[in-house]
Amino acid sequence: MTFYQMVSQGPAVPWPFVLAIVILGVMIRRRYLSPISNIPGPFLGSFSSFWKIQQILNGHTEEQMLALHREHGDFVRIADNEVSVGHPDAVKQLLHAKIAKGRWYEVFSIPDYRFVSQMSETDPQRHIEKGKNVAAGYALSNIIKSEPYVDDIVRALKTQLDKLSASESDDQPAHLDRWFNYFAFDVVGEVTFSRSFGFVQAGIDIGGAIANARHLSVYVSIMGHFIWLHNLTLGNPLLSTLGLIPASHLFDTCVAAVEARKKNPDTRSDMMARWLSVRDHPEREVFAAAVTNVGAGAETVSASLQTFVYYLLRNPVYLERLRKEIDAAQARGELSPVLQYSEAQKLPYLQACIKEAYRYHSPIGTNLPRVVPKGGLTIQGRYFQEGTILSVNIWVIHRNPQLFGPDSNSFNPERWLDRERAKEMDYFLVHWGAGYNQCPGRNLAHFEINKLTATLIRDYDFELMEPNKEWSFRNTFITTQCDWPCKVQRRSLA
Ligand code: HEM
Known part of the structure; x- marks a missing residue:
């Protein structure tokens, strides 16, 4: 038979x-x-996406990718059709190249596939068009206009830290992971919608919006691998219309912000205004861009702020040198009560510390997938056929000793002080990504990180309450750190 x-x-x-x-x-x-069968990697990854999903659930893809590239070299097969490329050429040939992003990104159309944003657009040409429509909003010249309003949020944060500083009790530590999150969300609200969400002032995660966004992050990271299933189920327009999906919380936050913005007589030339002023820019696309801002522009900034403070506290020598630089500028009368962006830019040691924070702990910790175009692609003599997914993990590039020196696994801001060396390393500092997909929010992020770090280091002493314990973090796409409570003490300035 x-x-x-x-x-x-x-x-x-x-x-x-x-x-x-x-x-x-x-x-x-x-x-x-498969044509990539002879590339080594974890067993589960040789026939499915399950290894990647397992890592998302474990929360440490970056650690696994570093270990696998150390063991196997430049190429590691991490899914049935995906190879992680660790060689520095990946920056030019994959990140800078005008090639399509993997379908995984489509899950970032929130709440459903009708709302295609720059993030979820995988076609390079259409992506570039979308980018043009929003570029003016993200320009530094536009961000700077919001500086007085961002200063208000810095002042509100300082008021909260002053209260903690005044408290005698050790039961009231500063959880900077939370405060930096609140700060970053409020800044996105202020710059995008002309109104802060009010997290810093309230001192709590209002309506569980931040907790919800974290659950959403796990969901999208996993469901991006099963985009057809997502589109049929929770990414189905029918469900989002009925408000029955996890994404709808983020979506609702933005709907509320847009509605409030319409009624706000003090609306400025904020990002939305710039986006709406572009001719033939569909309103749905403007809305999708606003949702992406809230989803992409807060946890990332918070992660970098935390890295900056945490690693300086763990490396007091660098903290002391930074302090010296800031205190000297203060003594010369060059700094405002809330540091202005232009003032922070003139502090070279501060710039080195910020760069090192970006390098050492990139907020984006899972691989960025790209699709091999027609005709295939050869990297380091290895040919990959059309349709293969090649992905890059920022941590793997940033921890490469050939690019950043033999101490690439240590936090050392001073590697950036030599200008010639810094110029060479700059090309491989890809915390914003690179090429046409490079983070459009980088001006805003760098702007707020400069202002807040310099102001806090000048005005406060922080001390880790458990200096022998490492912080913990989870990486589901954006890394979210926690568990590093600090004592905070207001400094008296000269
Ligand atoms: C330290 C802070 C930040 C870091 C490290 C960061 C990093 C990144 C990276 C690596 C990408 C590209 C991912 C890829 O190639 O697929 C990206 C994309 C994006 N980021 Fe950021 N980001 C930060 C802050 C922000 C802020 C403040 C905003 C907006 C307010 C923002 C908005 C976006 C958007 C809209 C995209 C999608 C762009 C595209 O696909 O073309 N980001 N970000």
Whole structure:
């Protein structure tokens, strides 16, 4: 009896058995007969995306990718059709190249596939068009106009820290992970919608919006691998219209902010205003861009702020040198009560510390996937055929000793002080990504990080309450750190 006859006779062959045979066949074909079969990597990754999903759930893809590239070299197969590329050439050939992003990004159309943002647009040409429509809003010249309003948020944060400083009790530590999150969300609100969300002032995660965004981050990181399923289920326009999906919380936050903005007589020339002023810019696209800002522009900034403070506290020599630079500028009368961006820019040691924070702990910790275009792609003599996903992990590039020196695994801002060396390293400092997908929010992020770090280092002493304990963080795409409470003490300035 042939296999077909066995199957067609129905009950004689139970369907689970047939299914198991089919799955086994697919696994064997992917594992042994794929053009990337000879690339080493974890077993689960040789026939499925499950290894990647397992890492997202474990929360440390960056650690695994560093270990795998150390073990196997430049190429590691991490899914049935995906190879992680650790060689520095990946920066030019994948990140800078005008090639399509993997379908994983489509999940960032929030709440559903009708709302395609710059982030979720995978086609390079359409992406570039979308980028042009929002560029003016993200320009530094536009961001700077919001400086007095961002100063208000810095002042509100200082008021909260002053209260903690005045408290005698150790039961009231400063959880800077939370405060920096509140700060970054409020700044995104102020710059995008002319109104802060009010987290800093309230001192709490109003309505659980931040907690919700974190759950959403796990969901999108996983479901990006099953985009067809997402589109059929929680990414289905029907559900989002009924407000029944996890994304809708972020979506609702933005709807509320847009509505409030319409009624706000003090609305400025904020990002939305710049985006709406672009001719033929569909309103749905403007809205999608605003949602992406809230989703992409707060946790990332908070992660960098935390890295900056935490690693300086763990490396007091660098903290002392930074202090000296800031205190000297203060004594010369060059600094405002809330540092202005232009003032912070003139502090070279501060700039080195910020760069090192970007390098040492990139807020984006999972691989950035790109699709090999027509004609294939050769990297380091290895040919990849069209359609293969090649991805880059920023941590793997940033921790490469050939690029950043033998101490690339240590936090050392002073590697940036030599200008010539810094110029060479700059090309490989890809915390913003690179090429046409480079982070459009980088001006805003760098602006607020400069202002807040310099102001806080000048005005406060922080001390880790558990100096022998490392912080913890989870990486589901954006890294979110926690568990590093500090004592905070107001400094008296000269
Ligand atoms: C330290 C802070 C930040 C870091 C490290 C960062 C990093 C990144 C990276 C690496 C990407 C590119 C991912 C890829 O190639 O797929 C990206 C994209 C993006 N970021 Fe940021 N980001 C930060 C802050 C912000 C802020 C403040 C905003 C907006 C307010 C923002 C908005 C976006 C958007 C809209 C995209 C999608 C762009 C695209 O796909 O073309 N980011 N970010």
